[in-house]
Amino acid sequence: MADGNEALMTREAVLKDLREKLGGDILSLVEKSPKRIYVDIKPDAIRKWVLYLHKDLGARFNIASGVDMREHMEILYHFTLEEINVVISLRVRLEKSHLSIDSVTPQLEAANWIEREIHELLGIEFKGHPDMRRLLLPDNWPKDVYPLRQDYKEWDPEAIRDRGV
Amino acid sequence: MVRTIVPIGPYHPLQEEPEFFSLTVDGERVVDIDVHLGYNHRGIEKLSEMKTFDMSTFVVERICGICSTSHPFAFTQAVEDIFPMEVPERAKYIRTIIAEGERVHSHLLWLGLAGHFLGYNTVFMWAWKLREEILDVMEILSGNRNNYAMFRPGGVRRDIKADDIPIVLKKIDSILPTLDMLRKAVMDDPVLHARTKGIGVLSREDAIRYGALGPTARASGIARDLRKDCAYAAYDQVEWDMIVCQNGDVFDKLVVRVLETFESVKILKQCLTRLPPGEIDAKIKSIPSGEGIGHIEAPRGECFHYVRSDGTNRAVRHKIRAPTFMNLPTYKATVVGQTISDATIILAGIDPCYCCTERLAVRNLKGTQLYSGEDLVRLSQEKTQRLRKEMGVE
Numbered sequence: 204m205a206d207g208n209e210a211l212m213t214r215e216a217v218l219k220d221l222r223e224k225l226g227g228d229i230l231s232l233v234e235k236s237p238k239r240i241y242v243d244i245k246p247d248a249i250r251k252w253v254l255y256l257h258k259d260l261g262a263r264f265n266i267a268s269g270v271d272m273r274e275h276m277e278i279l280y281h282f283t284l285e286e287i288n289v290v291i292s293l294r295v296r297l298e299k300s301h302l303s304i305d306s307v308t309p310q311l312e313a314a315n316w317i318e319r320e321i322h323e324l325l326g327i328e329f330k331g332h333p334d335m336r337r338l339l340l341p342d343n344w345p346k347d348v349y350p351l352r353q354d355y356k357e358w359d360p361e362a363i364r365d366r367g368v
Numbered sequence: 369m370v371r372t373i374v375p376i377g378p379y380h381p382l383q384e385e386p387e388f389f390s391l392t393v394d395g396e397r398v399v400d401i402d403v404h405l406g407y408n409h410r411g412i413e414k415l416s417e418m419k420t421f422d423m424s425t426f427v428v429e430r431i432c433g434i435c436s437t438s439h440p441f442a443f444t445q446a447v448e449d450i451f452p453m454e455v456p457e458r459a460k461y462i463r464t465i466i467a468e469g470e471r472v473h474s475h476l477l478w479l480g481l482a483g484h485f486l487g488y489n490t491v492f493m494w495a496w497k498l499r500e501e502i503l504d505v506m507e508i509l510s511g512n513r514n515n516y517a518m519f520r521p522g523g524v525r526r527d528i529k530a531d532d533i534p535i536v537l538k539k540i541d542s543i544l545p546t547l548d549m550l551r552k553a554v555m556d557d558p559v560l561h562a563r564t565k566g567i568g569v570l571s572r573e574d575a576i577r578y579g580a581l582g583p584t585a586r587a588s589g590i591a592r593d594l595r596k597d598c599a600y601a602a603y604d605q606v607e608w609d610m611i612v613c614q615n616g617d618v619f620d621k622l623v624v625r626v627l628e629t630f631e632s633v634k635i636l637k638q639c640l641t642r643l644p645p646g647e648i649d650a651k652i653k654s655i656p657s658g659e660g661i662g663h664i665e666a667p668r669g670e671c672f673h674y675v676r677s678d679g680t681n682r683a684v685r686h687k688i689r690a691p692t693f694m695n696l697p698t699y700k701a702t703v704v705g706q707t708i709s710d711a712t713i714i715l716a717g718i719d720p721c722y723c724c725t726e727r728l729a730v731r732n733l734k735g736t737q738l739y740s741g742e743d744l745v746r747l748s749q750e751k752t753q754r755l756r757k758e759m760g761v762e
Contacts, residue, residue: 238598263576263579263592264579265579265663265670266672266674266687266689266694268674268685270684270685270687271685279674281661281672281674283598283663283670285592285597285598286597288597288598288599290663292661312577312578312697313577313578313579313694313697315697316697317693337406338405338406339405339406340406340409341406350411
């Protein structure tokens with residue numbers, strides 16, 4: 204963790220700090236269990252929050268997971284605070300009509316690959332990502348086909364390069 | 369200045385699995401690196417959405433043959449995190465035993481491979497011979513040498529028999545002298561020091577920036593181990609030490625793994641002797657809607673699963689993050705500036721696990737299968753017999 208923050212490192216202090224410092228961006232904060240906190244925030248504020256958790260609190264970035272909820276998409280940025288055994292998940296909600304969010308890679312190198320992965324599997328644009336090449340899918344995978352979306356048809360011949368059968 | 373690109377992979381004799389590294393070199397020095405993934409992407413996250421929770425434990429077990437406990441472990445914890453529930457004590461101990469047995473065999477496998485990459489095939493053979501012993505232990509405990517199929521949401525599938533415990537304890541004690549010999553051989557060897565000390569240094573700052581995990585991070589002086597920090601299963605009820613080194617070079621990564629093996633043996637013995645009686649399964653009837661996170665310390669680092677349920681018997685979303693996904697990008701920070709002959713051992717230093725080992729089959733040009741694995745073994749054995757006859761050593 205970041206040095207000099209030992210006084211902060213209780214669960215209550217972290218929660219209080221979260222609410223005070225970035226209160227305006229919080230849509231809701233759910234304490235699901237003693238070890239899990241879910242924070243819904245405005246998508247515009249994602250960079251500020253990620254920096255706060257990573258730099259100020261010294262949390263370790265685990266991964267981001269994109270979820271297609273049919274009506275909208277969600278991205279959860281999971282951070283672990285090992286000192287107090289808490290996983291904080293930042294959740295942003297993106298409307299299907301505007302699937303775009305600021306990239307956090309310039310501030311946090313660890314998010315580089317996962318943003319590329321979410322981009323190609325779910326079709327969410329990350330503004331300001333330095334290197335938005337494909338990570339997993341083959342080069343000749345058709346454009347605008349996103350395999351992790353709920354409306355993805357596996358049997359669609361247009362969507363699949365080579366079924367091998 | 370002439371710059372050359374040296375491709376490693378996607379199919380390379382050194383690697384069991386397809387992965388493409390393009391090293392840009394200036395003379396002997398590596399100046400840049402680019403990694404291409406996805407040659408063996410199997411879409412397990414998507415596949416898991418089509419399986420029930422019970423079936424998914426088997427699917428995730430097949431992500432990797434070496435971490436075949438870590439993924440079901442993290443997955444079952446993620447499912448158990450969706451709603452408040454308590455796993456029986458005995459199941460927690462059994463989970464710990466299986467996970468630590470896996471760590472021993474995984475670290476030994478890595479040690480052997482590292483020796484092989486450096487041209488030390490003796491280390492390779494000793495380490496892998498020792499690994500067989502621990503695989504035997506796993507076979508006694510779970511019935512399988514790998515892919516143990518022990519985990520299920522709410523507990524474990526199979527109990528450890530009281531009769532087996534003395535046999536297993538004896539076997540574990542019998543591997544300790546060899547393990548100690550291996551430790552001395554590895555840690556005091558001057559040539560090994562020359563090949564690994566100061567090579568591929570991952571600084572503490574870079575390790576934090578890239579989000580490095582497990583032994584890779586602990587070798588860089590970051591004292592983070594989920595077994596201590598976010599204690600799960602029975603780890604808070606046994607005594608052991610976290611191994612942390614400061615230099616971040618390949619040697620320190622080696623030391624961390626070798627010494628961790630001893631700690632794992634310690635945990636194994638404590639769990640086996642203290643195994644509490646009782647149920648092994650909480651018998652979950654249904655899984656409500658919600659979301660859960662499961663993360664555990666796999667041999668390579670943190671294994672992270674996120675599960676979203678909508679109240680049916682299948683997951684709506686199942687995000688899997690294997691340790692290598694976070695450790696592999698650190699390769700860029702460690703290999704640039706090093707010589708090309710060290711590139712392989714630096715890569716091996718993070719204990720990469722791209723996906724899973726491929727199976728061997730020989731095909732003729734028309735695409736029909738000619739030999740199966742059994743045929744190849746038979747052919748090999750026949751050749752030995754033929755040679756023995758020719759040489760007159762019957």
